[in-house]
Amino acid sequence: MSVQTFTPQAFHRQAHDALGNPQIRSNFRRAMDGLMDKRRSVFSEWDVETLRELGANIRLRALSRLPDLLEQLEANCQANGIRVHWASDGDEACRIVREICQAREAKSVIKGKSMVSEEMHLNAHLEEAGIEALESDLGEYLVQLNEQTPSHIIMPAIHLNTDEISDILHDKTGTERTRDVDAMTAAARAQLRERFMAADVGISGVNFAVAETGTLCLVENEGNGRMTTTVPPVHIAVTGIEKVVERLRDVPPLYALLTRSATGQPVTTYFNMISGPRRADEHDGPEEVHLVLVDNGRSAIYQDDELLDTLRCIRCGACMNHCPVYTRVGGHTYGTTYPGPIGKILMPHLMGLEATRDLPSASSLCGACGEVCPVKIPIPDLLVRLRKESVGEGRGNVPGAGVKRNRKEVFAWKSWQWLATHPGAWRAGTGMAGKLRGLAPSTLRPWTDYRTVPKPASTTLHALVKRHRQDHDTTGESES
């Protein structure tokens, strides 16, 4: 399998390739159909709207007090013996993690699943420093073996099917080819088990950081998260600053929403609550626990009362599972750490609107994402807001604002505005269009690459209504 680099700048070409790849099309369609079904059935007995409202309010309440809660989290983590570090961007976060590793003379790092570490490009950074970083989440492990990036935030290897996985395990680890999923899982498990024991440092993400208690919650199914955070002598948790919640009792509703929205599970196999390193009277657990709080553009998003909603996200992936665009082009096409609808509203802040110029427009605004979002992020509204920023009619506080403004388009919209605010001219123009319909072009690309050309009707509704009124006046009654 060839290694391909994906970038948001090449969205159109990547979408073209993905749409023409039957394997990608069927892998994603099948997987997303399954995930949508599971979500629907697991929520069938629930008042999901009330729960979403609760989830949204918990996140909004946390965000409204974000600076205070982060300080409270820091104090309570420190009281628990967790060392807290602040990173303003990905590079600084990488440096902090590397220095912790180097202080322990670490050569080998085992990683639980963490999208923030993907966002930071942590593995590449550690490898440059001579530290080997191995992914232990099965999907991440496969993606890493295949020298790829995750194509989904919850299911990183969802783009691969059984045969492809068998090939990867065979080619990269010498595992015998098989279609038996259990056999493949067992093989990967055996390979990873040794590495857990040998690792000098474990690195994980965080799902919820509880300010009230200084507790780091980690949601997972494979047990690799528990191994990562308990077996190596050092545990480093990396998280975006928005993951903080106020109280411990905020966690159960968010957890209920997260697992159901993500994979349709009522509960995950593991739910870890990490509240510090090994105590003096304990026999196991890491000697050191570190928490790296990563900003990387989040504070800037936080300054804007609309864009702020982006930070509610609990990273369940339901928006991509339900997105008709994501389902067809797959995760890699976006060329960004976070793909799909959440990626389209988050990545412009992290990479700028110039690099991500085709992302906010890559949506029909169908609203399926907003409908299922467990914390009710108004994703379509935020896409429109980013389009507004792109054409320079927003508040100008997204990097690259105005990058898509061009004279031709502005002129077109200004002309449209003039016509639509001059009803007489509008009626004359639309009436004329009907009379000249024979002159309508037979192609109107790209619309007509896939559809017939829409021809103006021979008469407008305005004209029909006028005639209808006259008929009315003559007969004095309705035509039916």
Place this chain on the structure above:
Amino acid sequence: MTPLKQYPPRPDKVYFYGTCLIDLFYPGAGLDGIRLLEREGIEVVFPDDQTCCGQPAYTSGYHDEARAVAAAQLDLFPEPWPVIVPSGSCGGMMRTHYPQLFAGTEREAQARELAGRIFELTEFLVHVCHVKLTDRGEPQRVAMHTSCSARREMGVADTGPALLGQLERVELVEQARAAECCGFGGTFAVRHPEVSAAMVDDKTRAIEEAGAEHFVTSDCGCLMNIDGHLEQQQRPVRGEHIASYLWRRTS
């Protein structure tokens, strides 16, 4: 999800907002919508100065231009009568996005007031007119495509199918993934033509595979997209606006 809405009693008069797509491409659908309302004994007022709701500019990010056009529409409905829109998309624009567009401006209250009396046509026929239809057509298997904005912005996914369900000789078939977007999305179809094409191709196949002989929709954007693709592919199934279908079969 749209909260439960209180519907008004049947009024004597309503405004009709035809939408620019209907005005230019499907005027018959607009007239049929008017006739359906008039048959319920309601006087339909069609403000001559209506043009476009402003949505194309709004979703493209050109909010100054959209606001100017929307402002011109705000003044067209001075009486407190309901405003009937034969499109979930334009209806959603006026009901959901006008208040956002005018937030913090002197027109905010006016936009909110108007938003409160915007109704999608099938929604109004079902929930306010309590219309009773008598089918006069031949037996036919029909699929309905409800637009995403009717479904999710206006919360009226059930009213189109409910009306079709009243037609005795119409068998309403449901296509797979009925709630999925057809790929129109206004300028999306032009900015991302290949993705849009993949979506509309799946949609047309689903309609055919459901055994539909015909399809109807309550939005002319979806109609132009789905029907245009079927026609380009020279496939036999064709579509029309639900207002035309209902009028044709019941008049």
